[in-house]
Amino acid sequence: MSQKKAKSSKKTSEHRVTLIPGDGIGPEVVAAAQAVLAAAEAPICWETRLAGAAVFKKGVASGVLPETVESIRETGVALKGPLETPVGFGEKSANVTLRKYFETYGNLRPVRELPGIRTPYSGRGIDFVVVRENVEDLYAGIEHMQTPGTAQALKLISHRGSEKIIRLAFELARAEGRKTVHCATKANILKLTEGLFKRVFEEVAPDYPEIRAEHMIVDNCAHQMVMRPEQFDVIVMTNMNGDILSDLASALIGGLGFAPSANIGDTAAIFEAVHGSAPQIAGKDVANPTALISSAVLMLRHLGEMARADAVENALLATLEDGKALTTDIAGHAGVGTKAFTKEIIKNLGRAPKSYPRRDYQRLRLPRVDGARGATAHRVIGADVIVECAESPAALGPRAEAAVRGLPLRLAQISSRGAKVYPNETGVEPEPTDCLRLRFKAVRAGDAVADATILELLTRVAGVAPWVHVEKLSEFDGKPAFTKDQGEE
Numbered sequence: 001m002s003q004k005k006a007k008s009s010k011k012t013s014e015h016r017v018t019l020i021p022g023d024g025i026g027p028e029v030v031a032a033a034q035a036v037l038a039a040a041e042a043p044i045c046w047e048t049r050l051a052g053a054a055v056f057k058k059g060v061a062s063g064v065l066p067e068t069v070e071s072i073r074e075t076g077v078a079l080k081g082p083l084e085t086p087v088g089f090g091e092k093s094a095n096v097t098l099r100k101y102f103e104t105y106g107n108l109r110p111v112r113e114l115p116g117i118r119t120p121y122s123g124r125g126i127d128f129v130v131v132r133e134n135v136e137d138l139y140a141g142i143e144h145m146q147t148p149g150t151a152q153a154l155k156l157i158s159h160r161g162s163e164k165i166i167r168l169a170f171e172l173a174r175a176e177g178r179k180t181v182h183c184a185t186k187a188n189i190l191k192l193t194e195g196l197f198k199r200v201f202e203e204v205a206p207d208y209p210e211i212r213a214e215h216m217i218v219d220n221c222a223h224q225m226v227m228r229p230e231q232f233d234v235i236v237m238t239n240m241n242g243d244i245l246s247d248l249a250s251a252l253i254g255g256l257g258f259a260p261s262a263n264i265g266d267t268a269a270i271f272e273a274v275h276g277s278a279p280q281i282a283g284k285d286v287a288n289p290t291a292l293i294s295s296a297v298l299m300l301r302h303l304g305e306m307a308r309a310d311a312v313e314n315a316l317l318a319t320l321e322d323g324k325a326l327t328t329d330i331a332g333h334a335g336v337g338t339k340a341f342t343k344e345i346i347k348n349l350g351r352a353p354k355s356y357p358r359r360d361y362q363r364l365r366l367p368r369v370d371g372a373r374g375a376t377a378h379r380v381i382g383a384d385v386i387v388e389c390a391e392s393p394a395a396l397g398p399r400a401e402a403a404v405r406g407l408p409l410r411l412a413q414i415s416s417r418g419a420k421v422y423p424n425e426t427g428v429e430p431e432p433t434d435c436l437r438l439r440f441k442a443v444r445a446g447d448a449v450a451d452a453t454i455l456e457l458l459t460r461v462a463g464v465a466p467w468v469h470v471e472k473l474s475e476f477d478g479k480p481a482f483t484k485d486q487g488e489e
Helices: 001-010 027-038 052-055 066-074 092-100 159-175 194-208 218-225 239-251 292-300 306-322 328-334 339-348 393-401 451-462
Strands: 017-022 044-048 077-080 107-113 127-133 141-146 150-153 180-185 213-215 234-237 258-265 268-275 378-388 409-416 419-422 435-442 467-476
Touching: 017 027, 017 066, 027 292, 027 306, 027 339, 066 077, 077 292, 092 268, 107 159, 107 239, 107 292, 127 159, 127 239, 141 239, 141 378, 141 467, 159 180, 159 194, 159 234, 180 194, 180 218, 180 239, 194 213, 213 218, 218 234, 218 451, 234 239, 258 292, 268 292, 292 306, 306 339, 378 409, 378 451, 393 409, 393 419, 393 435, 393 451, 435 467, 451 467
Parallel strands: 017 044, 017 077, 077 268, 127 234, 180 213, 180 234
Antiparallel strands: 107 127, 107 258, 141 150, 258 268, 378 435, 378 467, 409 419, 409 435
């Protein structure tokens, strides 16, 4: 039936796609997806390239060969099996390397109840997409040991990066006929970083008047995802929040074995299953290829092959619904192998599930965002200086005050882990640490502080305690661009 349908359709030119077989069960689930797409006559010309464990063993620290990067740069599309990051050799995750190379800023994780897959949520009609920012936030991976006892990670959230992912979430809602976009943040605590994400969401939302826009604290989002997941359509989040909650979401529909994903960038898109390489079952013909085949469906839609995407998805769903030939992770001892499951999907091409609501998909339009925004007025009014110091704030404070006499700066306070500890008006003895933050401000409120003054400040502070980091205290358009400590006036 599928062949007859394909022959009657308009001839389409082939799409070049980079194929990365991956590690562990990767080659098996990738072969399954290739077989189903070939049977559906999807016009794909594969370019097989390597990344992952085999490349690490060649001594390539990134885990990605240059010819793999070049292929993706030319094709603009990749289907990838799971990659292993070996312990003991190699430096970075090959997955992260690929995302960084091609700035795949958007990670799309569909979460939809599947026929024949029984979970505690069966029958609830779960059908939403987690849209996760994919390159910023704490996952920029910028960390330092500030002192021997204190580590720091920089949480980087940009206006441009936020706008791109938020617009992508709204465009996805449009393409899939969805009615609501939730933005889940921790803006109640992280008022500048997560707060920026929330503010950009509120700026962008009016451009999509037909879609309801709602903000939700991320803790509550996790709670609601477990209590009433059917309320969601699209949820957009910063990187780490999205990473955590997208895995939680996949558990609602059966687990990571059923979770496809798309990594979307301006110049390239990489499609992959969320699950790992599972080396313990590699080569045993027991891997479930559902997630990778579903990722290939996302790829077909990205390429504009909407009818073939529907055909492959329907055949997969009909196979799951029938329950005649399911892999052992679903059916237990009565299950079949990867190859037999794949053959059953191919046999079902041309069929559609009987009890599964159909969704009309349009091709996703990628957003275009203008350049970085700047403030019209920028003034530096002080500096935070982080020092390595084991002595008490009560002892350090007077010495730091004496050191800056004669400068147009005063020691406003000392803080430890975001709480003011000097002057200590509470009378509670602070927990001792080896890392303290000294906040200096202009002696006269409203005065600007020059770079030369800050350089002299660092020289004087170094005579009191070794400084390890400095941050300017800025005002943008008259508004403070830094947070207050707990206890700060």
